[in-house]
Amino acid sequence: MAAAIEIELASYCASVSSRARAASQLLAGLSGDIKNRWLIESARQIEQASTQIAAANAVDLANAPQYGLTDAEIDRLKLTPDRILQIASGLREIASLPDPVGEVIEGSTRPNGLQISKIRVPLGVVFFIYESRPNVTADAAGIAVKSGNAIILRGGKEASHSSQAIVEIMQSAAVDCGVPVDAVQLVNTTDREAVGQFLKLSQWIDLVIPRGGESLIRRVVAEATMPVLKHYDGNCHIFVDRNADVEMSIRVIENAKCQRMGVCNALESLVVHADLADRFLPLLAKKLASHSIEIRGDEEVQRLIPTAIAATESDWSREYLGPILSICVVNSLDAAIEHINKYSSRHTDAIMTTDLAAARRFVTLVDSAAVVVNASTRFNDGGQLGLGAEIGISTDKFHARGPCGLRELTTYKYVIYGDGHIRN
Amino acid sequence: MAAAIEIELASYCASVSSRARAASQLLAGLSGDIKNRWLIESARQIEQASTQIAAANAVDLANAPQYGLTDAEIDRLKLTPDRILQIASGLREIASLPDPVGEVIEGSTRPNGLQISKIRVPLGVVFFIYESRPNVTADAAGIAVKSGNAIILRGGKEASHSSQAIVEIMQSAAVDCGVPVDAVQLVNTTDREAVGQFLKLSQWIDLVIPRGGESLIRRVVAEATMPVLKHYDGNCHIFVDRNADVEMSIRVIENAKCQRMGVCNALESLVVHADLADRFLPLLAKKLASHSIEIRGDEEVQRLIPTAIAATESDWSREYLGPILSICVVNSLDAAIEHINKYSSRHTDAIMTTDLAAARRFVTLVDSAAVVVNASTRFNDGGQLGLGAEIGISTDKFHARGPCGLRELTTYKYVIYGDGHIRN
Numbered sequence: 001m002a003a004a005i006e007i008e009l010a011s012y013c014a015s016v017s018s019r020a021r022a023a024s025q026l027l028a029g030l031s032g033d034i035k036n037r038w039l040i041e042s043a044r045q046i047e048q049a050s051t052q053i054a055a056a057n058a059v060d061l062a063n064a065p066q067y068g069l070t071d072a073e074i075d076r077l078k079l080t081p082d083r084i085l086q087i088a089s090g091l092r093e094i095a096s097l098p099d100p101v102g103e104v105i106e107g108s109t110r111p112n113g114l115q116i117s118k119i120r121v122p123l124g125v126v127f128f129i130y131e132s133r134p135n136v137t138a139d140a141a142g143i144a145v146k147s148g149n150a151i152i153l154r155g156g157k158e159a160s161h162s163s164q165a166i167v168e169i170m171q172s173a174a175v176d177c178g179v180p181v182d183a184v185q186l187v188n189t190t191d192r193e194a195v196g197q198f199l200k201l202s203q204w205i206d207l208v209i210p211r212g213g214e215s216l217i218r219r220v221v222a223e224a225t226m227p228v229l230k231h232y233d234g235n236c237h238i239f240v241d242r243n244a245d246v247e248m249s250i251r252v253i254e255n256a257k258c259q260r261m262g263v264c265n266a267l268e269s270l271v272v273h274a275d276l277a278d279r280f281l282p283l284l285a286k287k288l289a290s291h292s293i294e295i296r297g298d299e300e301v302q303r304l305i306p307t308a309i310a311a312t313e314s315d316w317s318r319e320y321l322g323p324i325l326s327i328c329v330v331n332s333l334d335a336a337i338e339h340i341n342k343y344s345s346r347h348t349d350a351i352m353t354t355d356l357a358a359a360r361r362f363v364t365l366v367d368s369a370a371v372v373v374n375a376s377t378r379f380n381d382g383g384q385l386g387l388g389a390e391i392g393i394s395t396d397k398f399h400a401r402g403p404c405g406l407r408e409l410t411t412y413k414y415v416i417y418g419d420g421h422i423r424n
Numbered sequence: 425m426a427a428a429i430e431i432e433l434a435s436y437c438a439s440v441s442s443r444a445r446a447a448s449q450l451l452a453g454l455s456g457d458i459k460n461r462w463l464i465e466s467a468r469q470i471e472q473a474s475t476q477i478a479a480a481n482a483v484d485l486a487n488a489p490q491y492g493l494t495d496a497e498i499d500r501l502k503l504t505p506d507r508i509l510q511i512a513s514g515l516r517e518i519a520s521l522p523d524p525v526g527e528v529i530e531g532s533t534r535p536n537g538l539q540i541s542k543i544r545v546p547l548g549v550v551f552f553i554y555e556s557r558p559n560v561t562a563d564a565a566g567i568a569v570k571s572g573n574a575i576i577l578r579g580g581k582e583a584s585h586s587s588q589a590i591v592e593i594m595q596s597a598a599v600d601c602g603v604p605v606d607a608v609q610l611v612n613t614t615d616r617e618a619v620g621q622f623l624k625l626s627q628w629i630d631l632v633i634p635r636g637g638e639s640l641i642r643r644v645v646a647e648a649t650m651p652v653l654k655h656y657d658g659n660c661h662i663f664v665d666r667n668a669d670v671e672m673s674i675r676v677i678e679n680a681k682c683q684r685m686g687v688c689n690a691l692e693s694l695v696v697h698a699d700l701a702d703r704f705l706p707l708l709a710k711k712l713a714s715h716s717i718e719i720r721g722d723e724e725v726q727r728l729i730p731t732a733i734a735a736t737e738s739d740w741s742r743e744y745l746g747p748i749l750s751i752c753v754v755n756s757l758d759a760a761i762e763h764i765n766k767y768s769s770r771h772t773d774a775i776m777t778t779d780l781a782a783a784r785r786f787v788t789l790v791d792s793a794a795v796v797v798n799a800s801t802r803f804n805d806g807g808q809l810g811l812g813a814e815i816g817i818s819t820d821k822f823h824a825r826g827p828c829g830l831r832e833l834t835t836y837k838y839v840i841y842g843d844g845h846i847r848n
Contacts, residue, residue: 025765025789025791028788028789028791029785029788029789108810109848110810113798114803116810121791124791124823192744207822210463217596218777227820227822248843248844252844252845254846255846256846259846265818341449363839364453367452367548367837369837370837370838370839370840371838371840372837372841373840373841373842374841374842374844374845375840375841375842375843375845375846376842376844376845376846376847379847380840382533384847385534385540385838385840386534395549396651397630397835398547398630398631398823399823401836401837402836402837402838403838411821412825412826413791413792413793413794413795413826414793414794414825414826415787415794415795415796415797416795416797416799416809417796417797417798418796418797418798418799418800419798419799419800420675420676420799421676421798421799421801421803422678422679422683422799423683423800423803423808
């Protein structure tokens with residue numbers, strides 16, 4: 001019986017993936033006009049179906065207590081009429097972005113007359129694993145198809161009815177607009193084994209993007225037979241250099257730590273130059289106390305901030321996602337760079353300084369996806385950096401680093417035109 | 425005893441890799457001038473040490489029979505004075521190429537005044553596995569360091585003395601020029617287990633590039649914990665469309681199949697439009713007979729070419745690397761595209777046609793690293809495409825596709841400058 005269910009699941013996942021592959025081959029030949037028409041039509045139909053979407057969402061909300069969702073999670077799950085309008089306008093925004101497919105990245109005519117172009121093309125099929133916010137369903141589908149890819153959506157069970165309602169509308173708009181209906185598919189089983197099955201199907205799936213807790217992402221990386229676009233966590237640093245503007249630094253640290261604590265680009269660890277520590281840390285401590293932030297520091301920090309508790313070695317690597325900040329004092333810029341390159345999750349690290357040479361050295365030697373000078377770490381975000389739409393953030397160095405939008409879901413091919421050229 | 429040797433090997437591989445990582449952190453801050461000076465100084469010292477290199481090579485040549493090398497392999501292994509000069513001039517050519525590191529790929533100033541740049545930076549540490557040609561040792565080291573990466577070289581045992589001599593010179597030149605000596609390291613054990621050890625060390629190694637037989641590459645992909653840049657094989661196609669220029673097509677096919685049979689961009693499979701087959705195939709057969717090429721075809725091909733033998737299903741996927749060509753006849757452009765997308769190894773596929781719409785459709789829908797119109801498949805090569813130097817060819821879609829040179833060994837980071845910007 002268990003074996004029969006397993007075979008059924010494997011065959012379901014293979015069917016979804018091979019249909020996504022077939023859809024992706026059709027998408028590769030589709031004009032930007034058709035993809036944009038689909039995005040705009042999806043937006044229109046989502047607005048029109050606002051009542052049905054809200055009804056589906058009500059089922060998810062009614063089920064929420066049985067999944068043990070927190071109040072904050074229930075709030076994120078909830079689709080008000082206004083939020084449904086936002087989903088639609090998100091799709092219209094994606095339609096308004098430039099089409100990455102077909103972009104001539106570079107090209108040349110060789111001395112023998114052979115004409116070479118490097119042309120941007122879709123990756124193919126994306127398998128996207130995410131959690132409970134239903135607006136992500138529409139966003140991810142829009143970004144994937146706009147960049148010419150078919151997408152297989154594996155959302156959280158908590159939002160399954162809401163996501164199903166949205167995907168059905170986008171599929172119906174696909175039929176209306178000449179987009180293959182299998183361009184967007186929602187996995188209709190909540191069986192945890194389904195993820196493992198999909199991760200085996202590298203012949204049909206080109207990329208997997210897991211979004212969620214670190215344990216989910218580690219499982220996906222361990223099992224995937226295709227590339228994974230991901231970040232595990234965001235242990236983001238700010239280094240306050242000896243010549244930093246104190247008032248500016250406190251303002252930026254307050255923003256980076258306190259504006260939104262539960263996100264990957266929030267500040268988690270502060271590094272302070274010894275020359276400035278005496279003057280700076282007591283002032284900072286006062287500001288952070290007003291936000292009830294717990295400080296975990298090294299000996300020097302504990303000396304300067306009496307309320308600070310002792311940091312352990314593991315604190316330097318931790319992503320708190322809450323009202324805790326680790327702080328250490330260093331004797332030089334290079335010691336700060338070394339500390340950050342050792343403990344950072346290579347997501348976002350910043351320096352506060354008025355010294356141009358220090359800024360240039362920090363920017364060159366800190367090996368992170370985003371390196372920031374005199375601004376909040378919270379700016380490492382697709383929208384803030386001008387990508388227009390974001391499907392995830394990568395802390396890997398391979399393929400794409402930092403926020404990933406339309407272009408990051410593409411690859412390229414060499415296109416070579418000749419007149420019967422042969423090689424000598 | 426076996427356990428002790430295993431521990432010793434693991435500690436050796438960890439030491440090589442961690443030193444490569446430390447060197448890569450220094451390389452990240454090195455100017456292009458210093459890297460170029462090292463390349464030119466390495467070239468000079470290689471020319472000067474020609475006699476010692478030839479002596480080391482003589483040891484490898486003397487050992488060659490015990491490794492069972494073929495005459496062709498022994499010829500590739502041999503370093504004549506002229507070939508040693510070529511190694512040196514290869515390094516000078518790499519010095520003359522533009523430095524990829526620090527390139528501003530794109531940038532913008534956001535409405536709030538935040539300045540964003542996407543800057544090209546090195547990947548870090550490259551583990552390169554290759555076979556017996558000793559010139560590849562110098563080439564790969566030059567390409568890696570020019571692009572700011574440390575490299576761990578695992579060459580074939582057949583060329584170990586020659587490679588050792590070359591690496592020692594490049595390390596001595598590194599000391600002279602201020603390049604970290606561990607930027608280029610040669611693995612000094614021929615233990616097969618060493619490869620497995622290195623493939624575990626993703627904390628220090630960012631990328632592995634295996635070059636060699638398909639079984640080696642499959643082993644590396646299965647065991648690697650870091651990204652792999654590779655191609656398994658090159659089952660390259662030419663499609664002769666109904667409107668192709670017959671004389672031009674025969675000339676291009678002859679070149680693609682016969683100019684060099686043992687390489688990955690040689691032609692292995694031909695697809696011919698039925699409307700042209702009667703007229704075309706007998707002429708082509710005559711030309712290929714003059715090169716003693718065996719033809720394996722479908723029924724229509726066997727009817728038109730009496731010497732053709734029956735192709736089996738497996739022939740459509742095979743990379744012969746020798747004097748065999750598979751041929752099939754199809755009824756349409758789309759059937760040709762379908763056949764190629766089904767059987768190609770996505771390396772290089774070409775169309776011969778005078779029909780612009782057919783060329784555009786083929787180029788859009790054939791999903792291969794290089795798609796060629798009216799030219800030989802042999803042009804998919806870093807030198808021919810203008811990359812200047814090549815460390816491998818990728819048939820993957822992730823990160824880099826097609827020939828990989830300096831740029832393909834880089835990633836990027838976002839660099840963000842503000843004046844105390846905070847996020848609202």
